[in-house]
Amino acid sequence: MAAESDASDDSFESGEPTAVGVKLGSTRTVLKYPDVDGDLSTVRSLTCLATYEDAITGEERALFGERAAAEYPDRVEYMLRSGLPEDDERAELADRYFRELVDANKVPRDSTVVYAVPTMENDAGLENLTDVIESSPIGEVQMRSYPESLCGAVPALGDGVEAVNEVFIAVNMGSTNLEASAYRRGDQLVPFSTGSITGNDVDRRIVANVEEETQGRVHVDLTTAREYKEEHGDFEGFEPFSDVVQQPGGGSHEFTIEDSVQDALNWYLDAAVDAVANEFLPELANDFMKPYQLALSNDIALTGGMACIPGMTEEFERRLSEEIDREVDVVSPDDPDLAATEGAYRIAERLAGR
Ligand SMILES: Nc1ncnc2c1ncn2[C@@H]1O[C@H](COP(=O)(O)OP(=O)(O)OP(=O)(O)O)[C@@H](O)[C@H]1O
Numbered sequence: 531m532a533a534e535s536d537a538s539d540d541s542f543e544s545g546e547p548t549a550v551g552v553k554l555g556s557t558r559t560v561l562k563y564p565d566v567d568g569d570l571s572t573v574r575s576l577t578c579l580a581t582y583e584d585a586i587t588g589e590e591r592a593l594f595g596e597r598a599a600a601e602y603p604d605r606v607e608y609m610l611r612s613g614l615p616e617d618d619e620r621a622e623l624a625d626r627y628f629r630e631l632v633d634a635n636k637v638p639r640d641s642t643v644v645y646a647v648p649t650m651e652n653d654a655g656l657e658n659l660t661d662v663i664e665s666s667p668i669g670e671v672q673m674r675s676y677p678e679s680l681c682g683a684v685p686a687l688g689d690g691v692e693a694v695n696e697v698f699i700a701v702n703m704g705s706t707n708l709e710a711s712a713y714r715r716g717d718q719l720v721p722f723s724t725g726s727i728t729g730n731d732v733d734r735r736i737v738a739n740v741e742e743e744t745q746g747r748v749h750v751d752l753t754t755a756r757e758y759k760e761e762h763g764d765f766e767g768f769e770p771f772s773d774v775v776q777q778p779g780g781g782s783h784e785f786t787i788e789d790s791v792q793d794a795l796n797w798y799l800d801a802a803v804d805a806v807a808n809e810f811l812p813e814l815a816n817d818f819m820k821p822y823q824l825a826l827s828n829d830i831a832l833t834g835g836m837a838c839i840p841g842m843t844e845e846f847e848r849r850l851s852e853e854i855d856r857e858v859d860v861v862s863p864d865d866p867d868l869a870a871t872e873g874a875y876r877i878a879e880r881l882a883g884r
Pocket residue numbers: 554555556557558613648703704705706707728729730756759760833834835836837838839867
């Protein structure tokens with residue numbers, strides 16, 4: 531939980547509405563807002579909820595985020611698992627989750643809120659997400675939503691909201707979704723998204739690779755695979771690492787991982803480059819030839835949690851340049867997993883009149 535102080539934030543004295551940035555992600559929800567002292571805080575929470583019965587009153591109560599995941603692994607619900615609330619039940623769970631989250635963190639209700647939302651061809655899901663956003667207690671002054679990849683590109687391309695006035699391409703690498711879009715002064719052109727090149731796919735491949743690399747002796751779960759990826763994945767200087775598993779019937783088995791993690795990451799990166807180079811870019815060139823040329827001469831913004839893997843940005847730039855036979859520049863913001871929220875926050879500040 532990172533909290534940064536910003537002495538210049540004087541929304542409470544000036545009477546200007548407070549700006550809030552929100553990304554409702556399938557794995558993590560991230561908020562940025564000024565807390566009760568006016569200090570800026572960034573909160574990351576697992577997007578999950580568990581309900582239980584109060585042992586004394588018998589009333590139904592809810593726990594959310596890390597505590598729900600740790601205490602009720604047997605029945606915790608990740609209601610945005612596919613990226614959007616798919617049905618009424620999940621929409622209601624998402625609504626409840628978000629209320630609990632903003633109440634627990636005392637996010638100001640009297641606020642201008644910008645939501646970063648995923649680009650997906652799922653109208654029912656998007657409508658459900660809109661309902662969740664509109665019925666939330668925050669954003670009494672104003673509420674807007676912008677595509678997640680546009681919000682993420684904002685901190686990648688400048689210190690303010692310069693990206694909103696440029697022509698560029700943004701690629702967002704999430705846990706359930708890979709998204710590529712071009713933007714022309716904030717307008718989204720040729721949105722492309724796929725659910726088959728994702729951070730979750732990398733985790734599944736790591737599970738299978740570990741089993742193969744250890745000749746069937748070791749079976750890790752998806753959470754462990756994700757931790758291997760996040761802690762050891764590295765396109766610049768991957769180092770083999772060891773881990774230990776307890777064996778049924780006693781004793782432990784130590785094993786070393788040489789290839790399982792990087793093989794999965796190389797599959798991911800090649801698939802992502804292939805989709806951008808051979809599906810998204812040809813469509814953009816076909817529909818918007820001049821903006822396509824302009825966008826390729828500008829920086830390409832690469833964001834989302836998977837862009838946190840060391841060397842991902844440089845390697846994406848190298849492989850994409852090779853694939854399209856043209857030198858392109860790819861940039862990522864400081865914290866690619868928090869970038870969509872940071873961009874949403876900056877846009878909210880601008881809307882609030884700063
Ligand atoms: N250092 C890291 N920090 C956070 N996530 C990381 C890191 N390294 C890799 N990842 C991966 O990035 C993915 C999460 O990305 P992100 O937070 O952008 O997803 P999301 O917005 O919740 O998902 P989606 O956009 O698919 O709805 C996960 O697969 C996660 O394991």
